[in-house]
Amino acid sequence: MSIEAHLAKLERRHRALEAEIVEARAHPSIDNLKIVELKRRKLLVKDEIARLQTRIIRGGGLSNFKAPVPGGSYRPRAQPEQMVSDHS
Numbered sequence: 001m002s003i004e005a006h007l008a009k010l011e012r013r014h015r016a017l018e019a020e021i022v023e024a025r026a027h028p029s030i031d032n033l034k035i036v037e038l039k040r041r042k043l044l045v046k047d048e049i050a051r052l053q054t055r056i057i058r059g060g061g062l063s064n065f066k067a068p069v070p071g072g073s074y075r076p077r078a079q080p081e082q083m084v085s086d087h088s
Contacts, residue, residue, distance in 0.1 A: 003052065003056060006052065007049060007052055007053070010045055010048055010049045010052070011049065013045050014042060014045045014046060014049065017038055017041055017042040017045065018042060020038050021035060021038045021039060021042065024038060
């Protein structure tokens with residue numbers, strides 16, 4: 001899947017989650033925990049969108065990006081620690 005297609009899919013998912021939140025709020029019988037869970041999922045999608053956009057802007061590509069597994073959650077690959085040297 002191309003980067004643009006993946007971003008478009010994430011943006012559609014973000015909008016769908018917002019619609020679910022609005023719908024859930026309209027029903028007083030919906031448990032607040034359900035709304036909290038929807039908001040958490042929406043925030044995860046938003047964070048993933050921002051990470052992808054940042055990598056695209058910086059030109060770093062997606063070499064360290066692992067796409068989410070359907071039904072799973074986003075898990076970034078571990079980034080190697082940057083070594084800071086005091087040898088100036």
